[in-house]
Amino acid sequence: MKLSREFYNRSTIKVARELLGKKLVRVLDGRKLSGMIVETEAYIGPRDKASHSYGGRITKRNAVMFGPPGYAYVYQIYGMYFCLNVVTRPRGKPEAILIRALEPIDGVDVMRKFRNGRTLTNGPGRLCQALHIDKTLNDEDLTGDVLYIEDYATPKRIVSTTRVGIDYAEEYKDKRWRFYIYKNRFISRK
DNA sequence: TACGGGATCCACT
DNA sequence: GTGGATCCCGTAT
Numbered sequence: 260m261k262l263s264r265e266f267y268n269r270s271t272i273k274v275a276r277e278l279l280g281k282k283l284v285r286v287l288d289g290r291k292l293s294g295m296i297v298e299t300e301a302y303i304g305p306r307d308k309a310s311h312s313y314g315g316r317i318t319k320r321n322a323v324m325f326g327p328p329g330y331a332y333v334y335q336i337y338g339m340y341f342c343l344n345v346v347t348r349p350r351g352k353p354e355a356i357l358i359r360a361l362e363p364i365d366g367v368d369v370m371r372k373f374r375n376g377r378t379l380t381n382g383p384g385r386l387c388q389a390l391h392i393d394k395t396l397n398d399e400d401l402t403g404d405v406l407y408i409e410d411y412a413t414p415k416r417i418v419s420t421t422r423v424g425i426d427y428a429e430e431y432k433d434k435r436w437r438f439y440i441y442k443n444r445f446i447s448r449k
Numbered sequence: 450t451a452c453g454g455g456a457t458c459c460a461c462t
Numbered sequence: 463g464t465g466g467a468t469c470c471c472g473t474a475t
Contacts, residue, residue, distance in 0.1 A: 300456070302456075309456070310456090311456080316472090318471075318472065319471080319472095320470085320471060320472080334456085334470090334471090335469080335470060335471090336455060336456070336457060336470090337454095337455060337457050337458080337467080337468070337469080337470095338455090338467070338468035338469035338470070339457085339458085339467070339468055339469075340457050340458070342456060342457085344456085357456060359456090377458095377459085382457070382458070383456070383457075384457045384458060385457085385458075388458095422456075423456070423457095424455085424456050424457075425456060427455095428456095
């Protein structure tokens, strides 16, 4: 079953943990490209120094984070990659969850083509390439039919640890706000 | 209008 | 383990 708006309208940490084992579906030209979510990171703005919404600053890039829950926040990084986030909490509470890794399920042949034979979905930039997710999906409604998340599996054991690539975030860089499925072979790093 | 850096990935050593 | 790719956006001028 497709996750409802209410699923996303809760504690971001809780949603980040519960997204593990769910199935992310991207519909492209009538085909389903999908994977099980195996790794996530929570960004708890405005207080979180690692978050784009730190300090409550609204910009053109991060505006979706300040909107209602259940929407996709997609941004470009390092000039050539995209990252997919899921917005949580009500309008005005700029929190989101970065999807960092998937275990491929449907449309693997298409993903291989988009990834040019390289590893498919074990990293935020890679999975966006595999599922053809780019800026045009920013602000996409996750309760719609283009990009959505649905029930799939229940992880046996979840690991919580520190987030990746946020050394500048001072006291927030040590928060254990990254979650992954223990021993899953598709996580981006331990 | 200019400048600097980034929630990454890849090739190379 | 290291450095380069590559460009948009945030911030300051």
